[in-house]
Structure formats: C-alpha cells, structure tokens
Amino acid sequence: MQQKHIRNFCIIAHIDHGKSTLADRLLEATGALSEREMADQVLDQMDLERERGITIKLQAVRLKYRAHDGQDYILNLIDTPGHVDFTYEVSRSLAACEGALLVVDASQGIEAQTLANVYLALENDLEIIPVINKIDLPGADVEKVKNELEEIIGLPGEEAILTSAKEGIGIEEVLEAVVKRIPPPQGNAGAPLQALIFDSHYDPYRGAIAYVRIMAGQVRQRERIKIMFSGKIFEVTEIGTFRPDMTAAGVLSAGEVGYIIAGMKDVKDTRVGDTITSAENPAPEPLPGYRRANPMVYCGFYPVDNADYESLKDALEKLNLNDAALTYEPETSEALGFGFRCGFLGLLHMEIIQERLEREYELALITTAPNVVYQVNLTRGGTIQIENPATMPKPTEIASIEEPFVTAKVIVPHDYVGPVMELCQEKRGVFVNMEYLDPTRAALTYEIPLSEIIFDFFDLLKSRTRGFASFDYEFLGYRESELVKVDILINQEVVDALSFIAHVDRAYPRGRQLCSKLRKLIPRQMFDVPIQAAIGQKVIARETVKALRKNVLEKCYGGDITRKRKLLERQKAGKKRMKQIGNVEIPQEAFMAVLSID
Amino acid sequence: MQNYLQALIKEIKIYGQQLQQAGIKVGTLYLGGGTPTVLTPQQLEMLLSACRLYLPLDNPEWTVEANPGTVTPEKISILVQNGVNRISLGVQDLCDERLALLGRLHTAGQAEQAFLSCKDNFPVVSVDLMVGLPGQTKEDLLSTLAQICRWGPQHLSLYGLMLEAETPLHEAVEAGTVSLPGEDENLAMFWASRRFLSACGYEAYEIANFAQRGYSCRHNLTYWRNLPYVGLGLGAHSFWQHKRLVNAKDPETYLACLKQDRLPVAEVQPVSREQEMEDTMILGLRLREGVSFASFASRFGIDLRHVFAAQIEHLLQLGLIECNHRVIRLTDAGLPVANYVFAEFLTV
Numbered sequence: 001m002q003q004k005h006i007r008n009f010c011i012i013a014h015i016d017h018g019k020s021t022l023a024d025r026l027l028e029a030t031g032a033l034s035e036r037e038m039a040d041q042v043l044d045q046m047d048l049e050r051e052r053g054i055t056i057k058l059q060a061v062r063l064k065y066r067a068h069d070g071q072d073y074i075l076n077l078i079d080t081p082g083h084v085d086f087t088y089e090v091s092r093s094l095a096a097c098e099g100a101l102l103v104v105d106a107s108q109g110i111e112a113q114t115l116a117n118v119y120l121a122l123e124n125d126l127e128i129i130p131v132i133n134k135i136d137l138p139g140a141d142v143e144k145v146k147n148e149l150e151e152i153i154g155l156p157g158e159e160a161i162l163t164s165a166k167e168g169i170g171i172e173e174v175l176e177a178v179v180k181r182i183p184p185p186q187g188n189a190g191a192p193l194q195a196l197i198f199d200s201h202y203d204p205y206r207g208a209i210a211y212v213r214i215m216a217g218q219v220r221q222r223e224r225i226k227i228m229f230s231g232k233i234f235e236v237t238e239i240g241t242f243r244p245d246m247t248a249a250g251v252l253s254a255g256e257v258g259y260i261i262a263g264m265k266d267v268k269d270t271r272v273g274d275t276i277t278s279a280e281n282p283a284p285e286p287l288p289g290y291r292r293a294n295p296m297v298y299c300g301f302y303p304v305d306n307a308d309y310e311s312l313k314d315a316l317e318k319l320n321l322n323d324a325a326l327t328y329e330p331e332t333s334e335a336l337g338f339g340f341r342c343g344f345l346g347l348l349h350m351e352i353i354q355e356r357l358e359r360e361y362e363l364a365l366i367t368t369a370p371n372v373v374y375q376v377n378l379t380r381g382g383t384i385q386i387e388n389p390a391t392m393p394k395p396t397e398i399a400s401i402e403e404p405f406v407t408a409k410v411i412v413p414h415d416y417v418g419p420v421m422e423l424c425q426e427k428r429g430v431f432v433n434m435e436y437l438d439p440t441r442a443a444l445t446y447e448i449p450l451s452e453i454i455f456d457f458f459d460l461l462k463s464r465t466r467g468f469a470s471f472d473y474e475f476l477g478y479r480e481s482e483l484v485k486v487d488i489l490i491n492q493e494v495v496d497a498l499s500f501i502a503h504v505d506r507a508y509p510r511g512r513q514l515c516s517k518l519r520k521l522i523p524r525q526m527f528d529v530p531i532q533a534a535i536g537q538k539v540i541a542r543e544t545v546k547a548l549r550k551n552v553l554e555k556c557y558g559g560d561i562t563r564k565r566k567l568l569e570r571q572k573a574g575k576k577r578m579k580q581i582g583n584v585e586i587p588q589e590a591f592m593a594v595l596s597i598d
Numbered sequence: 599m600q601n602y603l604q605a606l607i608k609e610i611k612i613y614g615q616q617l618q619q620a621g622i623k624v625g626t627l628y629l630g631g632g633t634p635t636v637l638t639p640q641q642l643e644m645l646l647s648a649c650r651l652y653l654p655l656d657n658p659e660w661t662v663e664a665n666p667g668t669v670t671p672e673k674i675s676i677l678v679q680n681g682v683n684r685i686s687l688g689v690q691d692l693c694d695e696r697l698a699l700l701g702r703l704h705t706a707g708q709a710e711q712a713f714l715s716c717k718d719n720f721p722v723v724s725v726d727l728m729v730g731l732p733g734q735t736k737e738d739l740l741s742t743l744a745q746i747c748r749w750g751p752q753h754l755s756l757y758g759l760m761l762e763a764e765t766p767l768h769e770a771v772e773a774g775t776v777s778l779p780g781e782d783e784n785l786a787m788f789w790a791s792r793r794f795l796s797a798c799g800y801e802a803y804e805i806a807n808f809a810q811r812g813y814s815c816r817h818n819l820t821y822w823r824n825l826p827y828v829g830l831g832l833g834a835h836s837f838w839q840h841k842r843l844v845n846a847k848d849p850e851t852y853l854a855c856l857k858q859d860r861l862p863v864a865e866v867q868p869v870s871r872e873q874e875m876e877d878t879m880i881l882g883l884r885l886r887e888g889v890s891f892a893s894f895a896s897r898f899g900i901d902l903r904h905v906f907a908a909q910i911e912h913l914l915q916l917g918l919i920e921c922n923h924r925v926i927r928l929t930d931a932g933l934p935v936a937n938y939v940f941a942e943f944l945t946v
Binding site (some may be wrong): 508526548549550551552553554555556557559561562564565568569571572575 | 631702756757758760782784786788805806816821822827829833834835836837842844867877880881884916918933934935936937938940941944
C-alpha cells in the first residue's frame with residue numbers, strides 16, 4: 001500500500017462523549033466487523049473498561065475504506081486511553097498518528113481532559129478534525145460548541161462534523177474527512193527501520209506483542225531487530241496488522257501501523273515510547289519522546305489470608321507481564337504480615353490492578369491507603385525516597401521532606417469558580433492563573449501537592465460543582481513541605497499500615513477524623529478498644545470502641561436452628577475479611593479509611 | 599382450615615407409620631408455632647385424637663401453646679381429656695398499654711384468668727414473657743416477674759423483643775414515636791431477671807428458659823441436645839437421620855403432596871459429621887448443663903476438646919466459657935455475648 005493511501009488517526013474525547021460508540025460505527029461502516037459480530041464497543045476489551053465506559057488499554061484497528069474519489073484507503077485507528085493516569089501513553093499513540101478526531105459532546109462542550117489531549121495532539125503536529133457528537137440529544141447546542149472550538153482551541157467551528165454516533169448520523173462524513181483532511185504519513189521506506197512502540201500486550205503463547213507505527217524503513221519476518229533503549233536484540237517471528245484481529249503480513253513499511261512478535265518475554269522488553277530498529281542496519285537515533293513511566297502512587301497489597309501470599313505474588317507477576325508501569329516489591333508489615341508495596345501511574349491504575357487481582361485472581365486483599373513518594377533529606381546528608389509512610393525516619397533524622405506537586409487545570413462554569421478556588425486552597429493549592437475560555441467558563445490553574453489529589457480531590461470537585469468541573473493534572477516537580485508522620489494505635493499497638501504523612505497543619509484534624517472513622521468501622525470486640533493518633537510519642541486524638549455487651553439471641557428452637565446457624569455463619573464470614581491485629585479484628589475498609597477523611 | 603387439618607392429620611398418619619416401623623416411641627409432643635387453640639373445639643378434638651391414634655406415644659410430655667384470649671373451659675377440657683399435660687401461655691407482659699402496643703388481643707386481667715383456669719387443669723403451666731419492650735424499665739420487669747411468681751407457674755420463658763420488619767411497632771420505633779431500651783438497660787434487665795427468678799426457685803436451665811426443679815421442658819431439651827425430632831405441618835422443620843428437612847411453606851404444595859400421600863418435604867439438607875458436631879456445641883452451650891465430654895465422645899467417637907481445641911483455648915482466655923472434668927459451658931460473662939461464642943465454633 002502506498003503511503004498516500006494510508007491515514008493514521010486517533011480519537012480524542014472526554015469520558016462519555018462517545019468515543020467508543022463512534023469507533024464502533026467506523027468499524028461497522030467500513031465492514032471491519034459486521035453488526036452481528038460486534039459486542040458493544042469492541043475497542044474496549046477489559047470488563048472493567050466496559051463497566052466504567054473508559055478505555056484503559058490501547059487498541060488499534062485497520063479499516064479499509066473506498067472513498068468518494070473512488071480510491072481505496074487504509075485507515076489505521078489508534079485508540080487512546082481516556083484518563084490522566086495514562087497521559088504518557090496517550091502522547092505516544094498521538095505520536096503514531098498524523099491526525100485526530102476531536103469528539104465533543106454537543107451538550108457538554110469542551111472539558112479539561114479533552115483540552116489536555118488537544119494540546120498533546122497539537123504538540124505532535126496532528127491535524128485535528130472536530131466532531132460534534134450527540135447532536136440528536138435534546139440538550140445539544142451545536143453553535144455553542146462551535147464557538148468554544150474557535151475561542152478555546154482556535155479551530156474553525158464551521159469545519160466541525162456533526163454526528164450522532166449512536167444513531168449513525170455523520171459517519172460517512174467523518175470517514176471522508178479522515179481521508180481528505182488528514183495528511184498521509186511520510187517517512188522513507190528505504191531508510192533504516194524506526195518503529196515507534198505505542199502499546200504492547202502480553203500473550204501467554206507468543207510473549208510480548210509490540211504495537212508499532214513504522215516511522216521509517218521496513219520490517220520483515222525473520223529479521224533481527226533491536227529495541228533501542230533496552231538494547232535487546234530479537235528475531236521477528238511474525239508481523240501483521242489489526243483487522244481487527246491480528247493478521248500476519250509479509251512486510252510493514254514506513255507509514256503503516258501493525259504489530260511485531262519477536263519472542264520478547266514480557267512487556268518490559270517493549271516499553272511504550274521505545275524505538276524498534278534493525279539489528280544489522282540500525283537507525284542512528286531512536287525516535288524522540290521516550291521516557292520510562294515512573295510510578296506516582298504507591299500502596300500495599302496484603303492477602304487477607306497469609307497463605308495466599310504466593311498466589312498474590314504469581315498474580316502480580318502475571319499482571320506485570322502485560323503492564324510495565326506496575327512495580328511491586330515484597331514488603332512486611334507488622335500489622336498485616338507479608339505483602340507487596342506496589343507502584344502505579346495513578347489512582348485509577350491502582351484501582352484497576354486491585355480489581356483485577358480480586359476478580360480475575362480471586363484474591364481477598366487488604367489494600368492500604370495510597371501515598372505518593374516522598375524525598376527525605378537526612379540530617380546526616382543524603383536523600384532517601386520514602387514509598388511507605390511506615391518507613392519514614394525519626395523526626396530527628398530528617399532535615400526536610402519534599403513532596404511531589406502537580407499543575408492542576410480545572411475548567412468550570414463561572415458560577416463555580418469560588419467553590420473551586422476554595423477547594424484548591426483547602427488542598428494546599430497555589431494559585432497560578434485563571435483565564436476565561438468564553439464568557440461562561442473559566443480555566444483555573446493551580447499547583448497542588450499530588451498527595452492532596454489522590455485523597456478525595458476529584459470527588460469533592462465533582463460534588464462542589466455538581467459535576468460541572470473537569471479536571472486534569474501533570475507532574476510538576478518536588479517541593480519542600482512541612483510534613484509529619486501520624487501513627488495510629490489500636491489497642492495500644494501501632495498499626496504500621498495505618499500510618500500516614502500529612503502537612504503539619506492538617507495532622508491534628510486528620511488524626512481526629514481518622515480515629516472517629518475507625519471507631520465506626522471497627523466492630524465491637526469483647527473488650528474496650530482504644531484508638532489513638534500520635535505524632536511521635538504525642539497522642540493527638542483518641543476514641544474508644546466500646547466492648548460488645550449483649551448479642552445473644554434468646555429464642556432458639558427446632559425451626560430456628562438452620563436460620564440461626566446461617567446468621568452466625570454470615571457473622572463469621574464477615575470476620576474472615578478482617579485482619580487480626582493483636583486481639584482486635586480490623587475490617588478491610590479501615591485501611592482505606594484515611595482516604596475519605598477531610 | 600378444614601382441608602389443612604385433614605392434610606395435617608394425614609401427615610401425622612404417615613409419620614406415625616414410619617416411626618412404628620422404625621420402632622421409635624414419641625417421648626414428647628409440642629403443639630405450637632402460633633396458637634393451636636384458635637381451632638374450634640371440634641377441630642382441636644380431631645387433631646388431638648389423631649395424634650393419639652397414629653403416633654406411637656410413650657407417656658409423653660405433651661405441650662400445647664395458647665394465647666390467654668383463646669383459652670375456654672371447653673377447650674381446656676378437650677386438651678386434658680386427650681392427654682395434654684403441659685400448657686404454655688403467651689402472657690408476654692402484664693401492662694395493658696404495652697400489650698396493646700405489641701398487638702396482643704388480651705389484657706393482663708384475662709391473662710391471669712387464663713392462667714388460673716390452666717393451673718387447675720394442667721400438671722404443668724409455663725408462661726412466656728417478653729423483655730426489652732418499649733418503655734419497659736427494670737422495675738417494671740421485676741414487678742411483672744414478682745406477680746407471675748406469685749401465680750406460681752412451674753416454667754417460664756423470657757424472650758428479648760425482636761423487631762420484625764413491617765410491623766406497626768417497627769414503624770413506630772423507626773418514626774421515633776416509641777423508644778426501646780438501650781443495650782445497657784437490656785443487659786441490666788437480663789441480669790436482674792435471672793437473679794430474681796433464681797431467688798424465687800427457678801433455675802435458668804437455658805439462655806431464655808427457667809424452671810422449678812424437675813420441670814425443664816423435655817421437648818425443647820431435644821433441640822438443645824441436638825437430638826432428632828420430627829416437625830409436622832406447614833413449613834415445619836425436622837432433624838432426622840442426619841438431615842434437616844423443611845416442609846413446604848405454601849399451603850397449595852403442602853396440600854397437594856398429602857393428597858397424593860406424599861410427605862410435604864420441600865427442602866432436605868444433609869448434615870455432615872462436622873456440622874453436626876458444631877451444632878451440638880452451639881446448641882448445647884445454650885444449656886446450663888453445657889455439653890458433656892462423655893456424651894459428645896460417645897456420639898461422635900472423638901473428644902470435643904480435640905475437635906475444638908483452638909476455639910476452646912481462645913474462649914477460655916476471654917473468660918467466656920469454663921470447663922470442668924465433665925462438661926464445657928458458658929460462664930456468666932459468656933452468657934450475654936453467647937452469639938460470639940457460638941460463632942467461634944463454626945468453621946465456615
């Protein structure tokens with residue numbers, strides 16, 4: 001296929017603006033899948049994604065389209081994840097394209113996340129085709145969205161394509177625009193191979209499969225390839241394209257999108273953003289933009305039943321095969337026993353892994369509250385990274401503590417500017433600027449500690465703006481803060497897994513709130529259980545779970561026995577999900593309670 | 599009602615035959631689960647004589663439950679003539695206001711009347727009372743108990759109020775128009791009633807049951823000792839040959855089965871040896887006599903102290919149970935939190 005007949009594009013959209021439905025329609029219209037073959041939303045393959053309506057794992061698909069000019073085109077649609085945790089992955093899949101469909105909900109307008117991805121697309125010199133979707137809905141205001149496109153992004157509103165992916169309106173126009181407005185790929189097929197890895201996935205039989213866009217050169221079967229940053233060399237066993245199932249091909253040339261299988265053992269060999277070149281005739285330089293995705297958020301995973309430790313380890317190993325951004329290290333907690341400290345790109349990433357461990361691997365887990373990575377400058381010199389609050393050195397050994405800050409962008413109707421500013425300030429945010437996108441909507445920029453974002457920032461933002469705010473953030477850097485470690489003692493014992501790090505001004509109220517929350521979560525035991533929060537030796541809050549005094553069921557005759565047994569079994573099953581710490585049984589929610597205070 | 603009664607009598611007949619064949623005698627008989635005395639005298643006569651006719655009775659303890667409002671001299675004489683020797687009266691309380699709140703149709707005066715006529719006719723009378731009622735104080739309870747003790751029943755049952763969903767009382771509590779005693783008050787009443795009844799000569803032989811010496815309810819002891827029993831009628835439960843059986847709960851199925859001379863069993867749950875051991879513990883610990891090591895060992899061929907070593911150690915440490923050389927039982931500390939103790943014995 002000649003390059004002039006190839007178009008590589010992606011779809012940028014806010015959650016719920018209809019990206020997946022539009023993708024489904026494009027597949028349908030080009031016959032990539034018959035209607036009958038389509039489970040709803042083919043591109044989102046994980047259950048979790050379907051349930052939440054978001055794309056986590058990237059997918060790519062090759063569409064054959066005969067355009068109105070009578071010529072046949074290959075359209076490669078590269079799907080992008082729609083969540084801030086995966087911004088880097090988004091940037092790499094954008095780099096694999098020449099154009100993007102910008103899908104905006106006709107009644108919702110442009111959101112912060114959309115904007116962030118549009119900027120990424122512009123940085124990658126992508127041709128952007130605005131698509132105003134859901135025009136059939138009663139609340140649709142096409143003119144308003146057109147104005148927003150012009151004023152916020154500077155795209156001519158008149159060029160926007162009006163669609164209803166759900167009703168199949170405007171699909172043909174979208175396909176034509178992809179052909180006419182997105183430039184064909186360039187890149188010299190005769191040059192040394194440069195293939196950009198924009199995604200990868202692990203197959204238990206074939207190893208890691210790299211999803212690539214060939215930027216220059218060609219790749220063939222049996223060729224020896226080199227992964228440029230990792231330096232590893234493999235022999236290609238299969239190459240091919242997504243139609244949408246993987247279909248082998250003889251050669252992939254500059255401009256094309258496809259996959260490479262080369263006996264790579266896991267996805268760490270095919271990190272997103274790395275460049276694949278020829279081992280015999282390597283490109284002088286890798287493609288720009290590679291960076292290793294570093295975990296931003298950590299938490300501990302512990303099996304409820306210590307006997308499940310090995311199963312947890314196996315499960316993490318398996319997940320890691322397919323997810324290079326996940327890190328895990330064995331860790332021991334006095335309270336929880338043996339487990340793993342795991343690193344994630346963000347909170348959603350964490351929740352995905354947690355849910356997969358519980359659903360797919362059927363593990364009963366205790367998850368400790370997530371935390372960021374702190375940099376601690378020691379009095380004796382040197383800096384250490386703290387990934388677990390429990391391992392924070394003694395105050396006397398600490399010269400200063402630095403924590404990660406992010407630049408947060410919130411787009412909000414102007415009526416809610418006040419509450420959003422208030423919220424950002426409560427969360428220790430530093431105001432940077434505010435600009436009006438149009439007369440009714442403002443974009444606020446704040447610098448906020450990441451630790452505040454991973455607590456309940458997003459939930460609060462939604463509730464205080466009735467869901468009208470949209471939000472995005474990017475890592476800014478480490479900054480010194482006045483932080484202290486707060487320990488929680490249950491029945492006089494420090495429960496290391498409940499320790500948290502807080503700004504000194506927040507330590508007292510957070511300690512109090514956590515104690516009161518724990519009092520409600522910890523079931524009554526056969527004795528009084530004191531719950532205390534302490535900074536060092538100093539107790540800053542105290543609550544007591546009163547002893548259980550009476551629970552006996554007085555009536556128990558013939559017909560009651562089965563019923564009563566079931567009741568006791570339920571009571572007991574509830575306890576099974578709890579962790580025995582000293583003499584006290586603590587339910588799993590307690591370890592996450594620290595998240596929902598404030 | 600007539601159809602139901604005929605079906606029930608057929609069920610009695612079928613079971614009677616099975617018991618005869620197995621050579622098992624009926625030692626206790628209990629007509630309860632509501633108020634059998636709502637039956638007309640003729641119906642009552644039919645039912646009781648069917649029991650006598652079809653069941654292999656062996657000088658049984660024969661109890662009938664009754665609400666004070668339904669006890670007439672005519673019915674009493676039918677009961678007595680058929681061999682009923684124990685009556686359990688649902689007195690509940692001696693405060694008319696609270697009786698009305700509970701939706702009871704009788705007054706305290708009627709209850710006393712009913713009691714007196716029963717006492718003259720039955721060798722054993724038992725009284726059911728409720729504790730933890732709205733507005734009830736410890737003093738109220740003690741004065742009720744004092745009055746009952748003056749009547750002198752041989753047996754007493756004290757039940758904590760269980761709020762059933764969608765009853766008027768439940769709604770009133772939810773709405774806040776009525777308030778129930780708190781946990782501490784309930785606990786105080788629990789202990790005060792036990793002390794008082796003990797002083798009056800009633801032994802707390804089970805968590806909720808009190809009797810003068812020699813008058814423990816033999817029928818209910820069967821349940822707590824986890825021994826076999828057969829339940830007859832709509833939705834009745836049986837424990838029989840290591841299976842728990844439940845009769846059909848809807849009248850249509852029940853009637854249809856018996857019309858075809860089939861037992862109306864709707865559910866059969868086999869009881870494993872482990873489960874039977876656990877049941878023996880959680881039921882037996884309800885009793886003051888506790889669970890005897892010897893009887894457990896002769897029944898299961900293993901010492902319960904081996905089977906439940908971990909649980910026993912844990913509960914001994916908490917002071918909730920005690921063991922001597924013969925038995926294991928709840929301590930005073932264990933009594934009010936017995937559900938905790940029972941749950942320990944379950945392996946789920």
